[in-house]
Amino acid sequence: MSTQNPIITLQSAEERDRDLGFGSVVSQARNLRLLNRDGSFNVRRKQSITDSYASYYSLLMMSWPRFIGLVVGLYVAINGIFAGAYLLCGDGALQTTGGQAISSSFLKAFFFSIETFSTIGYGNIVPVTLGANLIVCVEAVSALLGFALATGLIFARFSRPTAKILFSDTAIVAPYNGITAFEFRIINSRNNQLIEVGARVLMSKFENVDGNRIRKYYPLSLEREKVVFFPLSWTIVHPIDDKSPMHGCTREDLIASDAEFLILLTGIDETFSQTVHARSSYRAEELVWGAKFGNMYVQNEHGQITGVDMDRFHAIERVALAQMAG
Amino acid sequence: MSTQNPIITLQSAEERDRDLGFGSVVSQARNLRLLNRDGSFNVRRKQSITDSYASYYSLLMMSWPRFIGLVVGLYVAINGIFAGAYLLCGDGALQTTGGQAISSSFLKAFFFSIETFSTIGYGNIVPVTLGANLIVCVEAVSALLGFALATGLIFARFSRPTAKILFSDTAIVAPYNGITAFEFRIINSRNNQLIEVGARVLMSKFENVDGNRIRKYYPLSLEREKVVFFPLSWTIVHPIDDKSPMHGCTREDLIASDAEFLILLTGIDETFSQTVHARSSYRAEELVWGAKFGNMYVQNEHGQITGVDMDRFHAIERVALAQMAG
Amino acid sequence: MSTQNPIITLQSAEERDRDLGFGSVVSQARNLRLLNRDGSFNVRRKQSITDSYASYYSLLMMSWPRFIGLVVGLYVAINGIFAGAYLLCGDGALQTTGGQAISSSFLKAFFFSIETFSTIGYGNIVPVTLGANLIVCVEAVSALLGFALATGLIFARFSRPTAKILFSDTAIVAPYNGITAFEFRIINSRNNQLIEVGARVLMSKFENVDGNRIRKYYPLSLEREKVVFFPLSWTIVHPIDDKSPMHGCTREDLIASDAEFLILLTGIDETFSQTVHARSSYRAEELVWGAKFGNMYVQNEHGQITGVDMDRFHAIERVALAQMAG
């Protein structure tokens, strides 16, 4: 028997379809979170390939302050380089036509470069020699390309579909219709409308199979798998009935078996009709047993629900599970 | 039994699938319109989170006059600030090289700033001191970023998929094949082609269940749920046969039960192959019983339909329902 | 019985699904082509609503020469207006600093406006009065918005998904496996790759139903409804077997019943992963009976097909149908 791929060998085809792709590589890893809370993966490529896309991708994903800082930094650096080039053309390459209080040749060249690269061109400093004029040509076309690149990048950053779905800090096991349910809640923390929001929840845990500790994946059936409208918050509920893979499990069982609840959300951002994705996970340790989510709805004087108070989003209240189940 | 979520507790799974997401939060609200006529939701988040996306989203969704007004206002403000900065550099910081009829130092600095920020740079006013030159550097890079941001935003506003589907002012209950039908009509009020246009209609009303007034949701089956082509108008028809949840209801019944007809349209805007969405709703009070839609087709001399007259779009004609049903 | 909507009344639900949306409005029109050869619809809205989208849409859809002509025209007009405004500021508002051979005040103001709007700002003509400086401020911000709008529009024109699928000039009835088949062929006339190309063909013709001439719609089953790859041309074939609605029809029958073959293609343009649509139609008169498509494949010395010769794309060769069917 092949020893190359023991996990796949042990999984049935049905089980393979459940693991969503994790199984192929990371099933052996113990005590390693599969998904981070922010939805990023916990394994990385050791990159040995460089391509132009990598820097583009970085420019796209970095924060706005870093991005603007980088643009400003490049702006200063480029003008510094051109200033150096003008200096190399000699003393008479640049001529000051008006009054000028700058005595440093480098600063004069630098300010001339700024005026050139930004296409201001006051004309208080002008290029007079062939060399300086040729450098102006190069700087002018660099500016053209630089502006176009910056504009393109800024728009690419704008047009990227992103969702900012907030997940409750904790998932809970709550009383539910005489039994209990695994629950967490989500809210769209932005002003845009998300529609057709769907959820998939997987429980992953280690089990002993023929003496080997193997990571298994179980889909959790949900009370509601999709909402067409998502105007406010949505509490996602997995009833722990006798068909649930969580049935009979205690908090200690789940922690011992290194359980992790993987959550996958998709939706359509109506602003640009773009599909957006959000991921998160809860570890067994992040699950509160015997709790319910606090009320976060704002009501008017007539008792009508008119909104959601996001400050109360993470609030849970303790309830006794035994008392409820009795 | 859980008292946390009485609505969901009372709903069967099938009913849950019908409410499209409203049920999860707003089912308890009475006399509250679920959807406004323009398709916006009637509940709002009490926002307590600020992120850069919020202002981006506002810049994207505001009207063109407001957007342009804002850009112009920012332009004046930014140049005012830079003018102040140049003034702080002292009297000799800016030098007028040509004739200049402006005596106010602030106005001179302001016009210099305009020439700099817009990268015109006539050179009739030039920076001479180190301070003024450094401010020019800052203003030049601000201009670069400002232009790129404005261009990116303007394009983002352009490329947003939007539909302007007009809904008839009233929905009607019209004679239809010996019975009656709930009808409304829609038209694409733009020149672009919409294709694959589909409609979903839900009736929501309050009912007494075990003494509680509960909002219920019923899908209405349509004569035709989708049109591949939508060249002109489309009258959406729900025949009120004996399987219809409207069967046997009177106008008064629907008003008393706070009925609302929720309409969801999706289609593909052929211009950019983008999916677009439109929503609207009719309240029971906006439903005219005993009417039919007026003819809005334009015919040529041979009696051929050659177009649609949008001025006649909302027109209805009264017809006696009893007479038709007899 | 309702007389409001006789066509829909007469159609069964199944038939309604077949007409793809045409039935709802244009079924009564005789001798009116439903789809033009270029895929546009033959009915138009009589527009009475103006919105900003209409002009945007026009700017998006017009040809490049017209678009560039419009931009240049606007450019000249805007500068003409600003030139007039500078003239109104009086004689000394603009001052010529260098040598200037232009004596016309208007031309001088016009060239100054060009230098300002394009942000060149040589400084050979400069604004000296308050009025002239204020107009410069207005012109500078107009230029900023104008550039951003032009750039946004130009990119929106670029990024629009469009397909240029060529349809053979004629559809044919060709011998096919002992019977005959309705055939036409298509080719992607661009260099981009189209994938997942699917075709739907409908035959529409008038029939007498209870003494009324009613337009009916029949889907034609295809030998192959989709190709995952579309590297070269594709001959779309509807075999006229005994289940075909064309079975037993002659050329004269189809012309007399005003038959039209409506063709709908969808595909994915791999360049931007965008879905593209193409439509066309053949009238009964455009159908050649007894023909086959000429060979358009280019073969190398080994007899291998290496490409397609687009000059031979429309070529058909006459074949006797009787002889084949015999």
Add this chain to the structure above:
Amino acid sequence: MSTQNPIITLQSAEERDRDLGFGSVVSQARNLRLLNRDGSFNVRRKQSITDSYASYYSLLMMSWPRFIGLVVGLYVAINGIFAGAYLLCGDGALQTTGGQAISSSFLKAFFFSIETFSTIGYGNIVPVTLGANLIVCVEAVSALLGFALATGLIFARFSRPTAKILFSDTAIVAPYNGITAFEFRIINSRNNQLIEVGARVLMSKFENVDGNRIRKYYPLSLEREKVVFFPLSWTIVHPIDDKSPMHGCTREDLIASDAEFLILLTGIDETFSQTVHARSSYRAEELVWGAKFGNMYVQNEHGQITGVDMDRFHAIERVALAQMAG
């Protein structure tokens, strides 16, 4: 019987659905690779139609160095042409206002053109005659359009959805659960996340049907057809069981029958939520019999998989197939 389309005539409908569109044109070609390793097609259109899209498409698909080279080249050419135009206006058309060390009239005109086209406008050289001023107007509007076009193109190049999925250099026939399997592996060589990655594999080979050598297409069933997550690499496995079309085939059989394995991947690039496609193929000669893929996972001190080492991506290790099957 029709001799027009022998391949299609011989194929059953089911077989036609399998060939994905290749069958319609290239099934007759022997010894011709259907798909190149990089996923491009091996047949080309002999283009006889020119449209503006063709040049746009080229500008979109060329490499960045070529694109930037082209922009720079055009920039120099345009300024050369305008320089010539200024020269034609005569000696006094351009006036040097400051010191100028350039004696060549052409160079002076060229530098003036650069200052104008880039909208710098120092004012050290200024247009004085009507002719020169009119050319400035033309150059200014050309610059505006040129910038907008360049910016639009650069962004279009950025926003194109592209995947860079690496395919292992060789496909292998490896021991697998007591039988053998056809395997290859893929990796996303970029930093972006691909999700919902699906694979389709077709084996194409020539067979003798009634004495004719006909290309046939067989889909290969995969152990797993889709992964929702694709964090690291994915080994795509077709088990060669007794239902496999490869069952009983030897390496020599496949080479003799000109076998080619066509691979189609689709996925969603999470960066822009865009669907991306990748294609590749292996010829029978590129298939290594009796091998397994080397371990490319990086493990930490606890034996946990933490990443992938791309340098080991193509590595295979020889294993004896007979020994495994025994």
